Amino acid sequence: MKLNVFVNATLAAGLILATVPASATETIKAVVIDGYPAKAMWVKEFSEFFIPEVDKRLAESGNFKMAWQESYGGSIVKPKGVLEGIELGLGDIGIVTTIFHSSKLPSQALAAVTPFIAADARVVAKAVDEIAKEFPTMQNEFKKQNQVYLATGVVLDTYQMFSSKPVTSLKDIQGGKVAGAGMNLRYLEGIDGATGVRGGLTDFYNMLQTGLVDHAMLWPEAASTFKIAEVAPTMLKADLGAVNSKTVTVNQDYWNKLPEEVQNVLLEVAVEYRDHVASVAMDRAEASRKAYMAAGGTIIEVSAEDREAWANAMPNIAAEWAKNLDEKGEAGSDMLKSYLGKLSAEGFVATRDWSAM
Secondary structure, eight states: OHHHHHHHHHHHHHHHHHOOOOOOEEEEEEEESSSSSTTTTHHHIIIIIIIHHHHHHHHHHEEEEEEEEEETTTTSSGGGGGGHOOOOOOEEEEEEGGGGOOOGGGGGTTTTOOOOOOHHHHHHHHHHHHHHHHSSSHHHHTTTEEEEEEEEEEOOOOEEEEESSSOOOOGGGGGOOOEOOGGGGGGGGGGGOOOEEOGGGGHHHHHHTTTTTTTTEEEEHHHHTTTGTTTTOOOOOOOOOOOOOOOEEEEEHHHHSSSSSHHHHHHHHHHHHHHHHHHHHHHHHHHHHHHHHHHHHHEEEEEEEHHHHHHHHHHOHHHHHHHHHHHHSOOOOOOOHHHHHHHHHTTOOOOOOOOOO
């Protein structure tokens, strides 16, 4: 009798255990924000590459899964508000457009202060991200904003000059008003009488259409996406260079609560997203130029002589940048030399030696 009771009890316990999963999958909510619309290339790729890749990696262990809430196009923050939005916890993960925050994120301007070198998003993205990992400056700047740096993003193959008026050379830009964002407005100091007008990508169409500006510095993929050919039918191909303008960050308080496995996956996928977005930018560059011309645009190539003269007419904004960081106790000069060395190793030599103090 006792044996039967023992056997029945053992069988019952086995049945109970069999109905309980070996391990339950924990669901983690993540609010992703960007002020730019979902059609912006880097936002679209975040939805279609970053998020699915994170989900796939986490599914391998089955320990965790993400419940994503994507909020783009101003539903939570405007384009310039992502940094503050992540700082305050309005979003957990964000794509910060760093060119809007030169005072809070000065080291992020590294590629912007070294124009006329590399019109290759892949090379610039990797080089800047390596600098961010090798020197503490960039990560510390985000830490002060209550954020964890994941990876740099380069979404443009190279800045070009788009004009609402007929132009045939750089001389036609002299005395004009030019829309730009952040450090690229300093490029205009190499063009006599050109005046910079600060704006965001989503503003450029209206700025050109209303005559607030005569020209705008942006890249062909964005020109195609935002139909710039309708209001600026001439592009001066000056190949100012690729610039890092996006950084994926995570709210520090949110990050601290994440399991280590999830943290590691986010870090790994962020680097892959960095390379993926840069590759997409390069793949779309030629197609975007063709789309611009198909929409009625004309492309005028700036001569090598004009391009070199423009670079040499500018103040050495790279040396200024490095000096300002050096004076704050950061390794600005070392970062600059290391970055230029990385580009040189990939075959990109500067039109002008920006490291010359």
